[in-house]
Amino acid sequence: MKSTEILNSLQVSLTINRLCSQLIENHHDFSESVLIGLQPNGIFLSNRLKNCLENSINNKVLTGSLDITFFRDDFGRKDKPLIPSVTNIDFSIENKKVILIDDVFFTGRTVRSALDAVMTFGRPLSVEFLTLIERRFVQNLPIRADYIGKSIDTIKEEKVTVLWQEEHGKDQILLYSPI
Amino acid sequence: MARRTWERPNIVVFTNLNMKELSISHLLGIKDLTKSDIDVIFKTADSFKEVINRPIKKVPTLRDITIANLFFENSTRTKLSFELAEKRLSADIVNFTAGNSSLKKGETLVDTANNILSMKVDILVMRHPHSGAAKFLAEKTNTVIINAGDGTHEHPTQALLDCYSIKEKLGEVKGKKVVLIGDIKHSRVALSNIFALQKLGAKVMVCGPTTLIPKYIKELGVEVSHDIEKALKWCDVANVLRIQLERQDIQYFPSIREYSQQFQVNKEILQNIKKPITILHPGPINRGVEITSEIADSENSIILNQVENGVAVRMAIIYLLAGSINRS
Structure with missing residues (x-):
């Protein structure tokens, strides 16, 4: 299995800073906007963005985590049922601008499930989607990302892995190819 | 359906995508469970407890599953709790109570169950006055059985x-x-x-x-x-x-x-x-x-x-057991 580095530690940091700036352009002081990271891997990114945003705007950014296990469309099609992760949204999303956050945008099925899941907490004013890595040409559903760290062209059989300092000791994004 | 064949790279630990399963395919009694089973049920129940405290307390997970509640004995709490758990998982449900059924006309338990199963029911939740009734039905029918109390035996x-x-x-x-x-x-x-x-x-x-x-x-x-x-x-x-x-x-x-x-x-x-x-x-x-x-x-x-916890725990049990039902 061949691995290629897509982003190194410095590039990950620069990309997150750029995404922060883009978010501030659209959401200003975040008084009407909230970040929601998708469990499990979107949480690292949403926490980084929260820290970066709070340092820049000097305002608290409401951040939650959302598990989409019960909203997936493949229940009963796997060998075993998935054990859910923690959902923690301790604020109202009613009339808020919600930004869903995940590390890799692949088939679009997770985002579809997340849209359903987030609506069980109320009626947001709008929902946007932010991803660190967009894999182009492999989506199964007509869903797009509003904020993209980096777009890469991949085939379905390839695998993108995001390593985080908090869990793996360093920030790095790798592409695994089956050749 | 074709299974995913991709092998995950060794260096990555997907700690949260923790795929575990119960060691059982029916819930007949606590005696059959391992400690690990109980831990999995409790962890899943934590998530469902959070779900039933949301403004919208329903998830679509079991929308292709039908559950029959067979109550051959009186029940208020357990029956309501199971019904709510099933509804909040979006399962279709049918209810059966012994009082106004064909049992009075002489139908056996297995015949009653098989007739219900012929209507494409996936899970049977059963309360029965005789100890061992749930185990008996699990042996005689081809479906998932959840024991909601059998005689003086178990109420898992x-x-x-x-x-x-x-x-x-x-x-x-x-x-x-x-x-x-x-x-x-x-x-x-x-x-x-x-x-x-x-x-x-x-x-x-x-x-x-x-x-x-x-x-x-x-x-x-x-x-x-x-x-x-x-x-x-x-x-x-x-x-x-x-x-x-x-x-x-x-x-x-x-x-x-x-x-x-x-x-x-x-x-x-x-x-x-x-x-x-x-x-x-x-x-x-x-x-x-x-x-x-x-x-x-x-x-x-x-x-x-x-x-309150009864609904969350029952949702967890139904969710985990329903995962083993073959959709094909």
Whole structure:
């Protein structure tokens, strides 16, 4: 299995800073906007963005985590049922601008499930989607990302892995190819 | 359907995508469960407890599953709790009660079940007055069976929600001392609780009149007491059970009044003990018999938490068992 580095530690940091700036352009002081990271891997990114945003705007950014296990469309099609992760949204999303956050945008099925899941907490004013890595040409559903760290062209059989300092000791994004 | 064949790179640990499963395909009794099964059920129940506290308390997970609730015996709490759990998982449900069914016309249990299953039902939740009925049906039919109480044998979902509620209140079950007070002989809740508490590492005592404690119960590794004050001094948690008059073929104690005098959990007796004891009751409560209203409604009572947790725990069990149903 061949691995290629897509982003190194410095590039990950620069990309997150750029995404922060883009978010501030659209959401200003975040008084009407909230970040929601998708469990499990979107949480690292949403926490980084929260820290970066709070340092820049000097305002608290409401951040939650959302598990989409019960909203997936493949229940009963796997060998075993998935054990859910923690959902923690301790604020109202009613009339808020919600930004869903995940590390890799692949088939679009997770985002579809997340849209359903987030609506069980109320009626947001709008929902946007932010991803660190967009894999182009492999989506199964007509869903797009509003904020993209980096777009890469991949085939379905390839695998993108995001390593985080908090869990793996360093920030790095790798592409695994089956050749 | 083709399974994903991609092998994950070795260096990555997907700690949260923790795919586990139960070691069972039916929930017939706690005796068949491992500690790991109970842990998986509790972890999943945590998520469902969060779900049922959302503004929209429903998830679409089981929208292609049909569940039949077969109640051959009266039930309020358990039946409602199962129905709510199923509805909040978006399953289609049908209800069956023995009173107005073809059973009265002479149909056997297996025939009734198979007829219901012919209508493309995936899971049967069954309460039955005969011990072993759930196991019998699991052997004779090709479906998932969840035992909602069989005679004086087991009531596994009640024991799981009791332990879940103890864990929620006290942090953990391991090392806690739990006393079951009352009609141990006729109580399926007692037997399931003994198995569940012991698997989770609690110490168990049973307390009641000699006639209502099974002769060989010590074989299960529980302590026995006939003195409620001693039992309450020993324990951290008291699970007060109802006197099951409907199952008692002979008179086991002189009168309800005498039973209350000897075994009622009340304010006077708890004041003497001078330590907080968490009070559980599986319901229905006979206020003034096995427990007084003051204690049932006190701050150490987690009786209503048990009812709320019942829905979450049952959602977890149905979710985990439904995962094994073959959609093809």
